Amino acid sequence: MAEMGAEHEGAAQTVAIRLWNSRRLLAAGIGAVLAVYWFAGMSGYVVLLACAVLLAAAMLQTDVARQSAEGGAAIEASGLQRLSGEYLAAAVADPLIIFDRTAMIVHANAAAFAAFGGIAPGLSLSLKFRAPEMQALLDSILSGNVASDVVDYTEKLPVERAYRVSASSVGHGTDLYVLVFKDQSEARRIDRMRADFIANASHELRTPLASISGFIETLRGPARNDPAAREQFLQIMQNQTGRMARLIDDLLSLSRLEMKPYLKPGNEVDLRQTVDSVIDSLGPLARENGVAIERDFAEGPLDVPGDRDELFQVFENLLENACKYGQSGGRVVVSIAPGDAGPEPGIDVTIRDFGPGIAEEHIPRITERFYRVDVENSRTQKGTGLGLSIVKHILTRHNARLSIKSEVGKGAAFSVHLPRH
Amino acid sequence: MQSVHIVSAYDEELQYLSKRIAAMGGHAERMVEQAIAALVNADPGLAQKVIRDDLVLDEGQREIDDKAIVIIAKRQPMATDLREIVGAIRISADLERVGDLGKNVAKRVVAVIEGRQPTSLFRGLEALADLALTQLKEVLDVYASRSVENIGFVRDRDDQIDAMYTSLFRELLTYMMEDPRNITPCTHLLFCAKNIERIGDHATNIAETIYYIVTGDQMPADRPKGDKTDKIVLPAAQPVK
Ligand SMILES: Nc1ncnc2c1ncn2[C@@H]1O[C@H](COP(=O)(O)OP(=O)(O)OP(=O)(O)O)[C@@H](O)[C@H]1O
Ligand SMILES: [Mg+2]
Numbered sequence: 001m002a003e004m005g006a007e008h009e010g011a012a013q014t015v016a017i018r019l020w021n022s023r024r025l026l027a028a029g030i031g032a033v034l035a036v037y038w039f040a041g042m043s044g045y046v047v048l049l050a051c052a053v054l055l056a057a058a059m060l061q062t063d064v065a066r067q068s069a070e071g072g073a074a075i076e077a078s079g080l081q082r083l084s085g086e087y088l089a090a091a092v093a094d095p096l097i098i099f100d101r102t103a104m105i106v107h108a109n110a111a112a113f114a115a116f117g118g119i120a121p122g123l124s125l126s127l128k129f130r131a132p133e134m135q136a137l138l139d140s141i142l143s144g145n146v147a148s149d150v151v152d153y154t155e156k157l158p159v160e161r162a163y164r165v166s167a168s169s170v171g172h173g174t175d176l177y178v179l180v181f182k183d184q185s186e187a188r189r190i191d192r193m194r195a196d197f198i199a200n201a202s203h204e205l206r207t208p209l210a211s212i213s214g215f216i217e218t219l220r221g222p223a224r225n226d227p228a229a230r231e232q233f234l235q236i237m238q239n240q241t242g243r244m245a246r247l248i249d250d251l252l253s254l255s256r257l258e259m260k261p262y263l264k265p266g267n268e269v270d271l272r273q274t275v276d277s278v279i280d281s282l283g284p285l286a287r288e289n290g291v292a293i294e295r296d297f298a299e300g301p302l303d304v305p306g307d308r309d310e311l312f313q314v315f316e317n318l319l320e321n322a323c324k325y326g327q328s329g330g331r332v333v334v335s336i337a338p339g340d341a342g343p344e345p346g347i348d349v350t351i352r353d354f355g356p357g358i359a360e361e362h363i364p365r366i367t368e369r370f371y372r373v374d375v376e377n378s379r380t381q382k383g384t385g386l387g388l389s390i391v392k393h394i395l396t397r398h399n400a401r402l403s404i405k406s407e408v409g410k411g412a413a414f415s416v417h418l419p420r421h
Numbered sequence: 422m423q424s425v426h427i428v429s430a431y432d433e434e435l436q437y438l439s440k441r442i443a444a445m446g447g448h449a450e451r452m453v454e455q456a457i458a459a460l461v462n463a464d465p466g467l468a469q470k471v472i473r474d475d476l477v478l479d480e481g482q483r484e485i486d487d488k489a490i491v492i493i494a495k496r497q498p499m500a501t502d503l504r505e506i507v508g509a510i511r512i513s514a515d516l517e518r519v520g521d522l523g524k525n526v527a528k529r530v531v532a533v534i535e536g537r538q539p540t541s542l543f544r545g546l547e548a549l550a551d552l553a554l555t556q557l558k559e560v561l562d563v564y565a566s567r568s569v570e571n572i573g574f575v576r577d578r579d580d581q582i583d584a585m586y587t588s589l590f591r592e593l594l595t596y597m598m599e600d601p602r603n604i605t606p607c608t609h610l611l612f613c614a615k616n617i618e619r620i621g622d623h624a625t626n627i628a629e630t631i632y633y634i635v636t637g638d639q640m641p642a643d644r645p646k647g648d649k650t651d652k653i654v655l656p657a658a659q660p661v662k
Contacts, residue, residue: 102436103440118562118566118568120566123565123566124436124439124440124443124565126440126443126444127439127440127443127561127564127565128443128562128565128566129447130443130444130446130447130448130450130561131447131450131451132444132447132448132451134447135443135444135447156454156554157551157554157555157558158555
């Protein structure tokens with residue numbers, strides 16, 4: 001009831017407004033009628049009649065005006081529809097493509113341009129998305145048998161990406177269709193990484209296992225009564241089992257890191273204290289290798305946000321590598337200094353050795369899992385090839401950067417830039 | 422009225438041809454991808470699937486040949502349209518060969534995974550396959566967009582593929598010399614590498630055909646080293662059919 005009342009009120013109001021809008025015309029009309037009455041001596045009835053006609057005309061006019069106003073509203077609404085289609089597409093963060101009955105692109109939003117490049121209106125979707133599952137999706141939606149359909153679509157190149165793609169027809173009778181790409185790459189990548197990882201790990205474990213079982217065979221056979229050989233073989237076997245144990249530790253630590261991809265916020269780490277304790281803990285290794293560790297720490301507070309245990313692991317791995325592979329240089333310099341030159345102000349920790357260095361072609365690859373420049377040397381150093389990939393993983397979580405500079409024959413410098421935020 | 426109708430049916434026939442080419446292309450790309458994945462992940466099941474999938478490409482080529490011949494007989498096409506149709510025949514033949522090469526790689530999977538291969542070998546093979554597949558993908562993207570202006574990338578990547586193949590070849594030879602037991606699996610891998618390199622060649626052929634379809638000219642031959650002028654060609658005067 002209240003609603004109806006409001007509607008009536010509204011209608012009365014619009015009539016009033018329209019009368020008011022045509023007030024000048026009305027006034028002029030009535031004025032004219034009065035003037036005629038004045039000069040021509042018409043009867044009062046005629047004047048009243050004329051005024052009534054004028055008023056009716058004014059009312060009628062408002063009706064016409066109302067109709068045309070409604071027409072305008074209709075045009076406006078369709079304009080809004082068209083606009084909102086594009087705005088809507090732009091507002092969707094996922095790639096979205098609108099296409100017609102011939103699979104021709106009508107409109108693609110910015111996300112689609114960014115994701116697939118080179119998709120212009122007029123391009124045929126079935127020529128661009130050639131993967132069998134996409135062809136099937138387009139066929140099924142364009143056949144008109146289904147109103148919407150979904151497939152999982154993966155692209156391998158240039159970077160691996162996985163999408164869940166849904167296709168549906170837009171409205172009815174528009175002859176338009178829409179494709180929306182939901183990015184699932186992250187989940188896929190993690191799955192694949194895990195699978196790769198297990199494959200790699202079992203491969204790495206097979207080598208020491210094979211060598212151990214070979215030595216056991218020898219110990220039972222030819223070397224059975226040779227105490228000197230036995231001692232030597234047992235030593236090698238112990239080294240191999242040590243390597244396997246280390247490998248398993250490293251694997252566990254990597255998968256622990258992968259399980260919690262985000263860093264717990266709110267913790268500050270005192271780099272001076274952390275690096276100091278890393279140096280202390282590696283003292284025995286350095287002495288064993290005949291390497292002197294030198295400190296070069298800047299004055300003042302050297303705190304950054306982060307996880308102390310994880311950063312400890314980073315510097316431990318880097319310093320251990322420097323002592324192992326840079327042994328021939330006889331010394332390692334660890335420096336901490338403010339690094340405010342780059343876009344993100346922070347603190348740089350640099351570990352520099354004076355050993356053989358790393359050839360240019362290997363530098364981009366040594367943070368890969370199991371990548372070793374010199375497999376033999378790394379084996380004698382009991383390396384598993386996982387140290388730097390753990391470092392890289394932790395640093396990514398810290399929003400930090402690792403830069404490696406090296407000149408063959410002059411040593412290597414591993415520099416960690418930790419942002420201060 | 423009548424003639425308009427005929428023209429649009431003709432257009433539809435041509436569109437159907439290019440749609441089939443694209444579908445064949447997508448299929449060939451997927452086959453090669455999966456053949457490499459089967460090799461690297463030691464997955465004989467996937468390899469079997471690749472071998473079976475080759476039928477689809479044979480079928481596709483036959484269909485395109487038939488359709489193209491019917492169109493030529495019925496419509497007596499001229500100039501651009503004729504190039505488009507003859508081009509489709511040529512491209513589908515190249516794609517069918519790409520599928521064969523993918524199948525050949527898949528066929529070797531069982532033999533290769535029997536012996537234990539160093540993972541670094543597969544890494545190299547994967548890198549080579551990535552190059553060849555990128556070549557194929559970008560060429561087929563040009564088929565979709567008809568933007569032959571910057572098709573010069575084909576020659577550059579061809580060079581990269583050659584260099585990569587050469588280095589892989591050398592690496593495999595050293596493995597064979599190191600240990601005679603490596604000879605059998607490494608020979609298989611050598612053939613795989615050769616097959617992948619050939620896939621790149623077919624992608625280059627397709628690029629040449631597309632260039633011919635769009636411009637009516639032959640794609641400029643190898644430029645002298647350091648001269649990149651053949652990357653700049655005039656944009657196509659013909660509208661996309
Ligand atoms: N300071 C360095 N100088 C020369 N080569 C280095 C240096 N640091 C690392 N490398 C090379 O990078 C490779 C990878 O190092 P990484 O720490 O990841 O593995 P690793 O030391 O072999 O094993 P792990 O650290 O797991 O015991 C090493 O095998 C070595 O060849
Ligand atoms: Mg290490």
